[in-house]
Amino acid sequence: xxxxxxxxxxxxxxxxxxxxxxxxxxxxxxxxxxxxxxxxxxxxxxxxxxxxxxxxxxxxxxxxxxxxxxxxxxxxxxxxxxxxxxxxxxxxxxxxxxxxxxxxxxxxxxxxxxxxxxxxxxxxxxxxxxxxxxxxxxxxxxxxxxxxxxxxxxxxxxxxxxxxxxxxxxxxxxxxxxxxxxxxxxxxxxxxxxxxxxxxxxxxxxxxxxxxxxxxxxxxxxxxxxxxxxxxxxxxxxxxxxxxxxxxxxxxxxxxxxxxxxxxxxxxxxxxxxxxxxxx
Amino acid sequence: xxxxxxxxxxxxxxxxxxxxxxxxxxxxxxxxxxxxxxxxxxxxxxxxxxxxxxxxxxxxxxxxxxxxxxxxxxxxxxxxxxxxxxxxxxxxxxxxxxxxxxxxxxxxxxxxxxxxxxxxxxxxxxxxxxxxxxxxxxxxxxxxxxxxxxxxxxxxxxxxxxxxxxxxxxxxxxxxxxxxxxxxxxxxxxxxxxxxxxxxxxxxxxxxxxxxxxxxxxxxxxxxxxxxxxxxxxxxxxxxxxxxxxxxxxxxxxxxxxxxxxxxxxxxxxxxxxxxxxxxxxxxxxxxxxxxxxxxxxxxxxxxxxxxxxxxxxxxxxxxxxxxxxxxxxxxxxxxxxxxxxxxxxxxx
Ligand SMILES: Nc1ncnc2c1ncn2[C@@H]1O[C@H](COP(=O)(O)OP(=O)(O)OP(=O)(O)O)[C@@H](O)[C@H]1O
Ligand SMILES: [Mg+2]
Numbered sequence: 231x232x233x234x235x236x237x238x239x240x241x242x243x244x245x246x247x248x249x250x251x252x253x254x255x256x257x258x259x260x261x262x263x264x265x266x267x268x269x270x271x272x273x274x275x276x277x278x279x280x281x282x283x284x285x286x287x288x289x290x291x292x293x294x295x296x297x298x299x300x301x302x303x304x305x306x307x308x309x310x311x312x313x314x315x316x317x318x319x320x321x322x323x324x325x326x327x328x329x330x331x332x333x334x335x336x337x338x339x340x341x342x343x344x345x346x347x348x349x350x351x352x353x354x355x356x357x358x359x360x361x362x363x364x365x366x367x368x369x370x371x372x373x374x375x376x377x378x379x380x381x382x383x384x385x386x387x388x389x390x391x392x393x394x395x396x397x398x399x400x401x402x403x404x405x406x407x408x409x410x411x412x413x414x415x416x417x418x419x420x421x422x423x424x425x426x427x428x429x430x431x432x433x434x435x436x437x438x439x440x441x442x443x444x445x446x447x448x449x450x451x452x453x454x455x456x457x458x459x460x461x462x463x464x465x466x467x468x469x470x471x472x473x474x475x476x477x478x479x480x481x482x483x484x485x486x487x488x489x490x491x492x493x494x495x496x497x498x499x500x501x502x503x504x505x506x507x508x509x510x
Numbered sequence: 511x512x513x514x515x516x517x518x519x520x521x522x523x524x525x526x527x528x529x530x531x532x533x534x535x536x537x538x539x540x541x542x543x544x545x546x547x548x549x550x551x552x553x554x555x556x557x558x559x560x561x562x563x564x565x566x567x568x569x570x571x572x573x574x575x576x577x578x579x580x581x582x583x584x585x586x587x588x589x590x591x592x593x594x595x596x597x598x599x600x601x602x603x604x605x606x607x608x609x610x611x612x613x614x615x616x617x618x619x620x621x622x623x624x625x626x627x628x629x630x631x632x633x634x635x636x637x638x639x640x641x642x643x644x645x646x647x648x649x650x651x652x653x654x655x656x657x658x659x660x661x662x663x664x665x666x667x668x669x670x671x672x673x674x675x676x677x678x679x680x681x682x683x684x685x686x687x688x689x690x691x692x693x694x695x696x697x698x699x700x701x702x703x704x705x706x707x708x709x710x711x712x713x714x715x716x717x718x719x720x721x722x723x724x725x726x727x728x729x730x731x732x733x734x735x736x737x738x739x740x741x742x743x744x745x746x747x748x749x750x751x752x753x754x755x756x757x758x759x760x761x762x763x764x765x766x767x768x769x770x771x772x773x774x775x776x777x778x779x780x781x782x783x784x785x786x787x788x789x790x791x792x793x794x795x796x797x798x799x800x801x802x803x804x805x806x807x808x809x810x811x812x813x814x815x816x817x818x819x820x821x822x823x824x825x826x827x828x829x830x831x832x833x834x835x836x837x838x839x840x841x842x843x844x845x846x847x848x849x850x851x852x853x854x855x856x857x858x859x
Pocket of ligand 1: 273275277278280282321
């Protein structure tokens with residue numbers, strides 16, 4: 231790692247391994263997350279992206295290897311201390327029943343609280359600010375389960391925002407959102423990065439990743455195949471290696487960054503569906 | 511617009527936050543409910559005291575026999591019912607929230623049966639010593655068997671209930687087996703213990719359940735914020751800085767202590783731990799632990815009062831009655847819910 235983007239890493243993992251029931255899901259992986267940048271993790275379904283984020287946040291301790299957060303060993307930090315510096319929004323958070331927006335967002339303040347500091351003015355301010363930033367102020371008293379999927383996603387974002395951490399790990403924050411909502415989440419993440427925060431996002435839309443990321447991590451089968459700035463990294467061969475995808479790369483006419491166009495005729499026998507008789 | 515309205519109190523950097531309206535409501539309803547149930551329990555039944563006599567006896571101005579009846583028989587019995595009911599209600603709420611399963615109550619996942627099996631084996635092999643030790647050993651064994659359900663990252667899940675059901679069946683089998691091994695009189699003694707009940711409770715038992723509540727309740731209340739976080743799923747809870755394994759382990763131990771206390775004081779009382787949390791949750795999640803305890807207390811005391819008043823039930827162990835009433839009530843709730851869902855589906859749009 232000689233490139234200067236790695237000279238200042240807020241989060242790094244060395245020799246990470248993770249096994250589920252004896253099967254290696256993350257297999258000897260070194261990772262460097264540059265400070266104050268927006269990193270996007272890309273890879274096929276099941277390649278271990280969510281597992282990687284869980285390791286980076288100590289939600290799943292790695293079977294082998296070590297994660298360092300700002301020079302400190304993550305495993306040695308207190309759980310609340312860690313949660314004040316690093317937030318994780320998991321892919322499928324569970325919604326408690328009968329909870330309203332404000333109350334759910336308030337849960338993000340847990341690491342800042344204690345038995346004798348149950349609700350400080352900072353807590354109040356952070357929650358209000360998170361609601362404003364995500365445009366949820368008007369819905370603060372609505373029951374979360376009565377909101378649409380996209381609105382619920384905003385509530386979860388507000389929760390990790392209220393946590394006021396320097397590092398945010400977001401696992402597919404744009405899934406289930408319409409295109410406008412996706413872009414507004416991405417713009418929102420970019421704004422957070424401009425405030426100096428470090429973000430790591432798992433995305434599936436490669437073009438969005440190319441447009442918004444400062445730093446790309448390409449994963450395959452529990453390993454990082456390539457990492458670096460999007461322009462330098464993306465080429466047809468890399469796409470083939472990571473996604474088994476035939477695509478050509480053009481210049482995004484709007485943003486000027488690379489943009490991918492999948493070639494036609496590569497899914498003919500996908501799942502055998504097209505060959506089924508009687509289906510026109 | 512729904513529920514939680516919190517009140518916040520601040521003194522410098524010391525801040526407190528509590529759902530004040532809900533707490534007030536619970537306190538008022540609870541006080542009235544408990545007083546009413548106590549009144550009924552002390553005045554009804556064959557040996558019940560009329561209200562006037564009751565007041566006399568409370569002041570110490572009644573006849574010695576009535577004095578004895580109140581202070582040595584009826585009052586400890588009623589207080590025991592309240593204490594055991596609270597313990598069962600709270601233990602049930604904790605087990606259900608840990609296992610994320612409405613069936614995860616101590617009587618179903620084998621804590622009660624384990625304590626019974628321990629007690630029976632103790633009677634069999636060490637008849638000289640108090641059976642309490644046997645019940646304790648049995649409950650601890652079940653707890654240890656359940657612990658692998660915690661997993662390395664502390665994922666406590668539905669498998670807990672499945673394992674519990676298996677342990678429960680095994681413990682019941684042990685009890686049956688032990689009963690076939692012993693002489694008639696001994697079997698009678700064991701059966702009396704196993705059926706549970708609140709007849710002949712004295713202050714010793716009141717003190718025991720009181721002590722257990724005094725230890726376990728504050729502990730669980732301190733844990734309740736952490737337990738609440740678990741509802742976000744274990745990944746979110748742990749990423750927010752909740753040490754999952756220690757939270758769940760502590761809660762599991764405290765809830766087992768409560769269930770064990772209940773078994774020691776009243777034998778295995780069925781269904782209160784299952785039904786009370788269910789009823790408590792019908793009015794929202796807030797203070798669910800406390801409300802579940804309160805409802806458990808009221809349920810058990812009322813059931814005990816019923817056994818005192820219904821003809822022919824004086825010698826019926828209260829556990830049998832709670833099983834009958836609780837089972838019927840739960841079935842009715844589920845049935846009503848099913849009906850409601852059906853009608854909802856049939857409505858257009
Ligand atoms: N709790 C678990 N137990 C066993 N195996 C698991 C568990 N969670 C994930 N896995 C396995 O680990 C591998 C990686 O899973 P992971 O969720 O990290 O993938 P992902 O890259 O996030 O996929 P996706 O894009 O579908 O979200 C998968 O093969 C999955 O089957
Ligand atoms: Mg994933």
